[in-house]
Amino acid sequence: MSKDKTIKRKDQITLIAQNKFREKGYRAVSMRELADHVGIEAASFYNHFNSKESILKEICFRMADEFFNSLEKVTHDEKLPDKILEKAIQSHIKVITSNTDASAVFFLDWRYLSEPVLSEFLELRRKYENIFRKIIKEGMDKGIFEKLDETFTVLTIFSSLNWVYEWYDPKGKFTPDQIAENLSKLILDGMRKQ
Amino acid sequence: MSKDKTIKRKDQITLIAQNKFREKGYRAVSMRELADHVGIEAASFYNHFNSKESILKEICFRMADEFFNSLEKVTHDEKLPDKILEKAIQSHIKVITSNTDASAVFFLDWRYLSEPVLSEFLELRRKYENIFRKIIKEGMDKGIFEKLDETFTVLTIFSSLNWVYEWYDPKGKFTPDQIAENLSKLILDGMRKQ
DNA sequence: CCTACCGATCGGTAGG
DNA sequence: CCTACCGATCGGTAGG
Numbered sequence: 001m002s003k004d005k006t007i008k009r010k011d012q013i014t015l016i017a018q019n020k021f022r023e024k025g026y027r028a029v030s031m032r033e034l035a036d037h038v039g040i041e042a043a044s045f046y047n048h049f050n051s052k053e054s055i056l057k058e059i060c061f062r063m064a065d066e067f068f069n070s071l072e073k074v075t076h077d078e079k080l081p082d083k084i085l086e087k088a089i090q091s092h093i094k095v096i097t098s099n100t101d102a103s104a105v106f107f108l109d110w111r112y113l114s115e116p117v118l119s120e121f122l123e124l125r126r127k128y129e130n131i132f133r134k135i136i137k138e139g140m141d142k143g144i145f146e147k148l149d150e151t152f153t154v155l156t157i158f159s160s161l162n163w164v165y166e167w168y169d170p171k172g173k174f175t176p177d178q179i180a181e182n183l184s185k186l187i188l189d190g191m192r193k194q
Numbered sequence: 195m196s197k198d199k200t201i202k203r204k205d206q207i208t209l210i211a212q213n214k215f216r217e218k219g220y221r222a223v224s225m226r227e228l229a230d231h232v233g234i235e236a237a238s239f240y241n242h243f244n245s246k247e248s249i250l251k252e253i254c255f256r257m258a259d260e261f262f263n264s265l266e267k268v269t270h271d272e273k274l275p276d277k278i279l280e281k282a283i284q285s286h287i288k289v290i291t292s293n294t295d296a297s298a299v300f301f302l303d304w305r306y307l308s309e310p311v312l313s314e315f316l317e318l319r320r321k322y323e324n325i326f327r328k329i330i331k332e333g334m335d336k337g338i339f340e341k342l343d344e345t346f347t348v349l350t351i352f353s354s355l356n357w358v359y360e361w362y363d364p365k366g367k368f369t370p371d372q373i374a375e376n377l378s379k380l381i382l383d384g385m386r387k388q
Numbered sequence: 389c390c391t392a393c394c395g396a397t398c399g400g401t402a403g404g
Numbered sequence: 405c406c407t408a409c410c411g412a413t414c415g416g417t418a419g420g
Contacts, residue, residue: 025305027221031415043416044389052415108302111219152368152376155361156354163353174346182346190384225399237400238405246399 010048013038014062017055022104026056026112056109057117063106064124066095071131081139082188088132089161089187090180096165097176103165129154136191145191157187204242207232208256211249216298220250220306250303251311257300258318260289265325275333276382282326283355283381284374290359291370297359323348330385339385351381 016037020029031052035042049055070091078084096103110121133154139145164179174182210231214223225246229236243249264285272278290297304315327348333339358373368376 025219025221027219028306030413032413041390043391046416047389112222148376148380149368152373153380155357156377156380159354159357160350163349163357167349174343179346182342183350186342186347186350186384187380188384190380190382224397226397235406237407240400241405 013045013048014055014058018059018099018101018105021056021059021109022101026105026109053112053114053117056105056112059102059105060110060113060121061124063095063099063102064121064128066099067092067128068124070095071128075131075135080144081135081142082144082192084135085132085139086184086188088135089157089184090177092161093164093180093183094176096161097168097170097179100165100168103162107162107165129158132157139191143193146193148191153191160187207239207242208249208252212253212293212295212299215250215253215303216295220299220303247306247308247311250299250306253296253299254304254307254315255318257289257293257296258315258322260293261286261322262318264289265322269325269329274338275329275336276338276386278329279326279333280378280382282329283351283378284371286355287358287370287374287377290355291362291364291373294359294362297356301356301359323352326351333385337387340387342385347385354381 013034017029017034020034020037031042031045034055035045045052045055049058071088074087074091075084078087110118113121133150136145136153136157137150140147140150160183164183168174168176168179207228211223211228214228214231217223225236225239228249229239239246239249243252265282268281268285269278272281304312307315327344330339330347330351331344334341334344354377358377362368362370362373
């Protein structure tokens with residue numbers, strides 16, 4: 001029970017930290033400010049986290065997990081490169097739109113991670129991007145996609161996907177599925193051999 | 195002559211600040227660190243700038259100027275929506291690739307601007323985006339582009355364009371013109387009516 | 389989880 | 405452009 005309570009408090013802190021980091025940026029949020037929102041003293045944080053940075057680490061690596069778990073299902077289910085890519089985009093968008101605050105931190109504040117955690121993080125990101133790259137390469141090799149530079153294509157795809165946290169509004173006119181559909185169409189039509 | 199020297203020093207500071215802000219993020223760079231790189235004492239900054247934030251302001255608004263000036267020429271020269279959009283993308287990419295450090299600050303650190311400057315900045319950005327939006331709307335109305343949500347389309351275009359500063363390498367395999375060409379193709383083919 | 393506190397560093401100023 | 409300095413705030417610790 002005491003264990004349960006601790007875990008809950010840790011989650012609560014993570015949630016509030018995500019929100020404040022997203023709003024002001026990691027470096028602009030102090031432990032005292034975070035403490036005010038949680039309703040404890042700043043010193044009490046250190047019962048749950050070793051440092052300010054370890055909160056950031058928690059947020060960034062949780063998101064990485066989400067992305068990987070979500071993508072894994074897709075690559076098992078589909079076979080055709082354009083279908084896989086479509087589903088992968090959908091899965092990626094789902095993760096972002098379900099965690100907009102954490103996404104902002106994941107995409108913007110990861111740079112404040114220090115070594116060796118920083119390298120771990122970048123390695124994860126590279127691995128994730130490589131899965132997309134492989135799908136794209138296969139589509140090009142099979143003549144489904146136009147032959148373009150792979151790195152360039154992956155970079156462009158991710159830049160449009162990874163901006164969604166910035167403008168997605170749960171109460172807006174697009175559902176996550178509609179965003180994914182439109183984005184897929186725009187991207188796939190641009191890539192497809194004509 | 196004394197005036198000339200002052201202006202040069204100010205430019206030198208701006209250049210170094212761009213570089214450090216890009217590398218570590220605005221909030222993570224101290225006046226003392228900047229001073230070390232410039233080769234003066236931290237206190238001496240205040241002969242050139244009123245505050246740390248006014249350096250950031252200088253960088254952000256210089257970039258805004260560059261974007262506007264560059265776009266203005268394009269909209270005067272071309273008439274067809276898809277041609278205008280192509281040229282506008284090229285001009286946008288040129289500005290980014292010619293100022294990668296300043297671009298990073300422009301795209302990431304503008305959020306540390308405080309009011310009322312922040313609102314001024316956002317207003318400029320909105321104006322710039324609206325020029326693109328108009329071009330796109332015209333293309334849709336004329337049946338050149340597929341009818342999609344304009345906001346969505348503009349957001350997606352900018353997200354892929356505005357990520358270029360992150361990976362562009364002057365010594366890499368793509369010239370700015372080639373990047374613009376590939377990006378235009380990917381985007382326009384995705385949008386064009388088929 | 390709190391009180392009490394630390395050294396370090398921050399942006400900025402006074403005065404020359 | 406520098407020396408000398410300011411108050412405020414930072415992340416974090418000791419000890420209970």
